[in-house]
Amino acid sequence: MGEARDPEIDALLAAARVDFAGRLPAKVAEIEVLVIREDWQGARLAAHKLRGSAATYGFAVVGTTTAALEEELLLAAVSAPDANARARIAELSRKARAAADLAVTGPP
């Protein structure tokens, strides 16, 4: 971009990122709760939001994992998932949670 940015904006961006990282586990937990309730559409919407915001804030692993989760949930929302689909959703949820926990404690 060439020009130096306002340091205050950089500080605000850094603070927003730390704040966002701190709330990531709760966001993944929200998806997990919706999955347990078999609210596939609600879970998909929550995963959709998280994939976009996580990728934008720079948490690439959370972004890609929730993107894959969203695709599975999209299928689940249109036809009841079978055991294999449920296992994939559970596995992706677990990966998303692990990535979210790592974001709180370490680099993305």
Added chain:
Amino acid sequence: MTPRSDTPDGVAQVEHPLFSAGELVADAYEVRQLLGAGGMGEVYEAHDRVLNRRVALKVIRPNIAPEYLLREGRALAAIRHPGVVAVYTMGQHRGAGFLVLERVQGLSLDRMLDERRARVERFALSEALELLVSITDVLSVVHRAGLAHRDIKPANVMLAPGGRVVLMDFGLVLPHADRAGHRSVAGSIQYMAPEALTGHVAEGAAHLVDVYALGVLAYELLVGIIPFAGVEPLDAYRSKTRAPAPRVTTLRSDVPEPLADLIGQMMSVDPNDRPHGAEAVLWQLRGLRASANSDVGARPFSVLVVDDDADMREVLSLYVRAAAADAEIETTGDGREAIRSVRRRVPDLLLLDLDLPDINGIEVCMLLRGMRLGDSCMIVSVSGRATRADVELLQQLGVRSLDKGPGLMDSLVELVKTIRAGRTAHKAARPKR
């Protein structure tokens, strides 16, 4: 090959027309009259017997490669915009390929220029700016579709009733990525960029050839003359590269300095010195157009962020701040509230999530475009999951698409700077009070 009337009675004449009046093409289109002819083919008015409407038939000469017609048909089909002539179908008749196009009634810009010249009149500055904004708006849609028109000139701009400005003749259109195609020398010599005259258009820089031609067109529109000599490619190349065109303001004193600067930049010999696309030109022109009677340049840069995710609203607002610290930013998570907000005040930039709970982003764009509330603001969709079909539909609505992700900040900062550059040009052009 713009459909135009070449005789006083409105009927063009050629020695050996490809189609004849009364001839039935593809069992549906009855040829009525020849509208225009050029090196690549002819355009006829025809009557569509099935749908009972007038259409234009563009017929390509047998010695011209059929790919040209196919490329043109596909390009026109990829863009749905009032400024681009609609294509209905294509086919073959007696061995000649043809396109069936919307019949646009109107007057071509070169004809209007001729008439003004004959009366020793010029376009008023406001009139010229209005036309340039409309032409550039269409060209920016073409560029966003990944295409370069390659034959921008007054003869290819049709002025239709209702103030509609239509860009015609996509016969030379090419995708930006077509490297071999851009090495071929084609176009209208007076409007061609130096690199196009020599067939040295750099990869990914085809749209800058259009920017150059648009600069020549703007020059001609304002002062009534083309600033370069030469009807042969080599002569034209020498004329265009030997010295810059005389500054517009030396020929017309009421042209604002920023507009003269812009036209000069557009006609830069080095493509890298030109504005980096039609969209960048558009924003500057819009700012200049508004300069006469408004206070747009004086009010703060305004942005409306629409996303149902509070985290996205926050980060998008910060990105805008990174490019424009003094921006006035309003946020909402609701599509209907976004429409109400635009009704209250049209922002300079609207950042719109496609997945909104009540009314989705595409519907919001359609409503804004339909109400013409969003014409003076740039609408940008910001999505994590836009499909190709979504992006194409948005393009047709004149909406740019950005992806949520790590590259979003750079893209957005660049965009905000482009829009602000247009506003700054406008501000500088405002008369002192």
